[in-house]
Amino acid sequence: MYQLTNLRKNLWATILGASLVAPPIGATPSINSDNDACSSAAAEARLKQRETALLGPSHAEAHAKARAYKCRVAKGLETVATPDAQVLAAARAQPGNSTGQWSAPFVIPVVGITSVLLNNGKVLFWSYEPTQYLNPNASNTGVAYIWDPVTRTGHSITPPENIWCGGQTILSDGRVYVAGGNLRYPDPNAAPGQDGFQGSLSNYTFNPVTETWTAQPNMATGRWYPTVTQLADNSAVVTSGFDQTGAGDITTVVELFTPAASMDGVGSISTISFHDPAGLYPYQQLILSGQMLQAGPGSTNTALLTPGTWSWSNIPNMLSSHYGLGNGILYTDASVTPIGQVFMIAGGAEGSTVIANNEWFDVANPDAGWRQYPQWLQARHNANTVILPDGTLFTVGGNSLTSSYDAPLFESERYNKPANDPTGSWVQMSPNTIQAAYHSSAILLPDATVLLSQDDNDPSAASTHQAQIYSPPYLFYGTRPNITNVPSTLSLGQTFSVTTSTSNIASVALVAPGAVTHGNDMHQRFIKLQYKKNGPKGLRVTLPKSSSLVPPGYYMLFIVDSLGVPSVATFVHIS
Structure with missing residues (x-):
């Protein structure tokens, strides 16, 4: 069992320069110092130059825009982004049973970049350690939190390392399996071509009963932004992710994790195949044939993996790509004969355009290919789509520009028919009030509400990180059955x-x-x-x-x- 002492040292200066140390968590950034990027053009230029070397020009530009916005807010030149007044007015004008209702924001003191619902009804969150964010000398420090939606209380736990940006699924006995994560932040002092993000080779399982982590055998390759999929026999396929070299290479190695029988036992990991996933975090689902369907993010990455032989076979291409973090949904109707199953992929970005180009695939009729699904009311990426107990879909958050945080969307949407019925339409729901773009998460709770975790537009404010709970319209229709x-x-x-x-x-x-x-x-x-x-x-x-x-x-x-x-x-x- 691996446990790590959480070192909360503010070493931000190591990566951003001594004059640009991040403020303590929850503190208000100063705008009066000549050394502050908010008030000094020279400091901002140095910061942007350093981030360009570390993150690349587009990511650095997105950060610069976010800083400029926060500076304008701090100086009173602009108000904090909130739902559009017309959106709020329209929501207030409609009865609550047609648009649902959001709770007031409340604090969960860890950014919910990853949210996992445990079988005891509690939610496990984890994230990077905010005071060490982007510090290559402290790349392996993370934070985690267990939150109870009934009492709205929780407690911190120590993750084994910085498992942020790994992949995760839930095994048959309730253990959480996590593959990969952040081995090292970009390091400007590393050799050219090796100075980018490095994916971790680590594997861990989490026991929700004892709240402890167990180290599993390392993978053959590092993975940062991989996808993990549970198969019918409780093994898990791991694909994609930046490898451990720092070169920005996406691994083609496909691995299989076979868990031990005991909750705290050590399983095995093996290489089973090779396949180009065409991007990070591909959308994957186990389908009725027993095969694993992988689609996206690139439009031509549409294939089936057959367990046992571990061979790949192609299916028709998607109608468009879904880069930039779209959503995938699997819906199975076992109430009919033959059993029906559809896979819907929504949103993301294609090139420089954020899209609402939702599409669906009839698993039982693969020759029909991918077909257009009703489009969102607004194009968005970085959103979350949650399938609700009545089979309808709820989409929340994201933003309408290809940067990570600009133009955040507060207008949530609900698909008004079960997800396997492509004749429905998306209907605007009540707007959330916390910003939920890049690094936000949304998850269905056992009481049929949806938990939304705020994004990390301001990493230094993690201790006052906010969440909201959405009550869909069906909770206003009448007395609940039990x-x-x-x-x-x-x-x-x-x-x-x-x-x-x-x-x-x-x-x-x-x-x-x-x-x-x-x-x-x-x-x-x-x-x-x-x-x-x-x-x-x-x-x-x-x-x-x-x-x-x-x-x-x-x-x-x-x-x-x-x-x-x-x-x-x-x-x-x-x-």
Whole structure:
């Protein structure tokens, strides 16, 4: 078991120059010092030059724009970005049951760059250590936090290293598996061609019961921005990511993590294949055939990986690329015969244009190729799309320019039909009030609300980092149904009894707990189930027989009544 003492030393000057030390967390930056980039053109020029060397010109320019904006705010020349007044007025003019409702912002003192819902209903967040951000001499320091949505309280835990920008999924026993992360920040003193981000070779599992980390065998290559996908047998495929060289090369090595049987055991990692993912954080899902579908971010990266042979086969290309962090959603309808399954990919950027070019793929009819899905009301990248208990989709945050934080969007949207029905449309919902562009995250909670974590436009303000909770319109339709009895452990193919508080049940669904970062939820899965009425307040519900449709693990079981109101979820374990 690996534990790391969190060294909170403010060494920002090492990377940005002694005159540009970041203020303490939560402090208000000074705008009066001649050495301050906010008031000194020379200091700003030195800072931009250094960041250009470290991050590249486009990323450095985005940072410079963000600093300029914050300087104008500090000097009273501009107000902090908030939802447009017309947006707020329109939301207030509509009844709450049509647009939903946001809570007041509250503090979660860790930037939720990664959010994972644990099977105890709590949320695990992790991020870089803000006082060491971009310091190559302290690249391996991170922070983590466990938050309880019921009490809205939490506590800090120590991550094993800087697992920020790794990939993550949830294993069948509830452990969180994390692959890669930040081995080293860009280092201007490194050899030319080796001075960029380095991906970590590390693997860890997290035990949600004891809240401890276990080091797993290293991967063959470093990974920064990889994707991790749980397969039907509970192994996990790891693809993509910048390697450990600092050269900015995306690895083509495909690896398989096989977990140990015990919660704190050490599993194995092996190279199984080679494949060019055409970019970072590709969208991946286990599909009904037992294969893993990988799509994007490049339009031509559309392929199936077959377990066992570990061979790749092509499927039709997408209609467009979805770089710049779009969203992917898998929806399975096991209530019908034959079982239906669709994969929807939304948003991102193509070239210098942010897009709303959403598209979908019918897994059962691959020859039909990718087809256009109803478009968002606004083009956006860096957004998050969450699948809700009724099968509809909720998209929140992001921004409308290709930079990381400029032109943030506050207008959230909801798709008004189940995700497998391409005849619906997106409808504007109530606007959030915290900014949620790059490095924000959104995740479904067991009470059918959505947790939104603010972005990190100001890394120095991490201790006052904010979040909001969104209550969708269905929570205003009437009294919620309740699940009063259900087995806690289930098996594939089993028909089981559910007792409810009402006879008016319209649907039953499993929703996998989310594991999201950079808009990519690597464990999001919705499965609509078959059921029959069994007495006035009873149901007989049947699970699919295939572990390709229902990978083993913990799921939230929701019932939805005839008015569209969902219950609070009950966690069930499917073996």
